[in-house]
Amino acid sequence: xxxxxxxxxxxxxxxxxxxxxxxxxxxxxxxxxxxxxxxxxxxxxxxxxxxxxxxxxxxxxxxxxxxxxxxxxxxxxxxxxxxxxxxxxxxxxxxxxxxxxxxxxxxxxxxxxxx
Amino acid sequence: xxxxxxxxxxxxxxxxxxxxxxxxxxxxxxxxxxxxxxxxxxxxxxxxxxxxxxxxxxxxxxxxxxxxxxxxxxxxxxxxxxxxxxxxxxxxxxxxxxxxxxxxxxxxxxxxxxx
Numbered sequence: 001x002x003x004x005x006x007x008x009x010x011x012x013x014x015x016x017x018x019x020x021x022x023x024x025x026x027x028x029x030x031x032x033x034x035x036x037x038x039x040x041x042x043x044x045x046x047x048x049x050x051x052x053x054x055x056x057x058x059x060x061x062x063x064x065x066x067x068x069x070x071x072x073x074x075x076x077x078x079x080x081x082x083x084x085x086x087x088x089x090x091x092x093x094x095x096x097x098x099x100x101x102x103x104x105x106x107x108x109x110x111x112x113x114x115x
Numbered sequence: 116x117x118x119x120x121x122x123x124x125x126x127x128x129x130x131x132x133x134x135x136x137x138x139x140x141x142x143x144x145x146x147x148x149x150x151x152x153x154x155x156x157x158x159x160x161x162x163x164x165x166x167x168x169x170x171x172x173x174x175x176x177x178x179x180x181x182x183x184x185x186x187x188x189x190x191x192x193x194x195x196x197x198x199x200x201x202x203x204x205x206x207x208x209x210x211x212x213x214x215x216x217x218x219x220x221x222x223x224x225x226x227x228x229x230x
Contacts, residue, residue, distance in 0.1 A: 003145020005157050009205075010138050012212035017132005023125050030118020042120050082215050089207035090124075096204055097127035100197050 015060065016086065020045050020053050025079070026094075028063060029087050032078040057083070130175065131201065135160050135168050140194070141209075143178060144202050147193040172198070 016022060023042045027033055033041070039050055054077060057063035062083035068074040131137060138157045142148055148156070154165055169192060172178035177198035183189040 003142045003156070005138055006141070006209065006212070007218055008212040008216040009141060009209045010135075011216050011218070012208055013132050013137035013205075014134060015132075016208070017128050017130075017137070019129060020125075022128030022132070023120055026121070026124060027118045041118070085211055085215065086208075089204050089211055090128075092204035092207050093127055093131070093201075094121065094124050096200055097121070097123040100200070101123040101126050103122055103126070 015056075016089075018053070018056070020049055021057070022090075024050070024053055024057070025062070025083065025086060026090060028077060028079045028083065029090060032066075032076045034074065034076050038077065062086075130171075131204075133168070133171075135164055136172070137205075139165070139168055139172070140177070140198065140201060141205060143192060143194045143198065144205060147181075147191045149189065149191050153192065177201075 016025065020042065023045070024038060027038055027041050035050065035054075038054075039045060039047065042050075054063060054065070058065060060082075061080055063077050064080050066076050066078060068076070131140065135157065138160070139153060142153055142156050150165065150169075153169075154160060154162065157165075169178060169180070173180060175197075176195055178192050179195050181191050181193060183191070
């Protein structure tokens with residue numbers, strides 16, 4: 001790729017790389033979710049941060065909120081066309097992560113001694 | 116892509132998405148650079164933050180430092196094999212950014228009135 005500085009690229013990578021934004025988008029790329037479903041899918045993510053990140057992603061028109069007035073009222077979040085086109089980049093990064101990222105505290109496979 | 120939570124993916128996207136890391140890697144994917152060349156390539160990046168980000172990337176084995184003792188002493192930074200394999204993800208994200216990211220303060224093209 002060209003190495004010259006590109007402010008659009010910087011904006012994009014820092015947007016998707018914000019804490020928790022990657023896992024939220026990954027879940028929404030797989031399908032529409034309700035707020036509590038997103039919370040349940042992503043371990044460690046708080047209500048407050050999920051709301052904040054969803055609001056940012058709505059402002060960027062990457063995610064949209066859909067309200068079914070019910071009853072019962074149901075609020076869901078889904079990816080927009082703009083967000084959906086992140087999937088190539090996300091798939092490529094997931095492939096890279098699978099190969100190269102080691103998790104702290106992950107144990108190497110135990111060698112089984114055959115008797 | 117699968118939507119289930121993947122800690123490797125989260126680690127990867129938040130690593131490359133840290134402030135300034137994207138543009139630094141983009142420059143290094145295009146070729147080896149000296150410290151001052153990186154500074155000159157990326158507007159707004161300070162000495163201190165460039166050092167910090169390069170150190171993090173060295174710790175992750177994404178970038179390596181090469182020292183030519185000279186004289187004059189020359190220190191350069193280059194991408195490793197692990198770093199080079201980010202290029203698919205970076206290219207896909209650059210394509211997305213080119214299409215979807217608008218820069219604040221960017222002016223729409225002026226319509227030229229032909230007389």
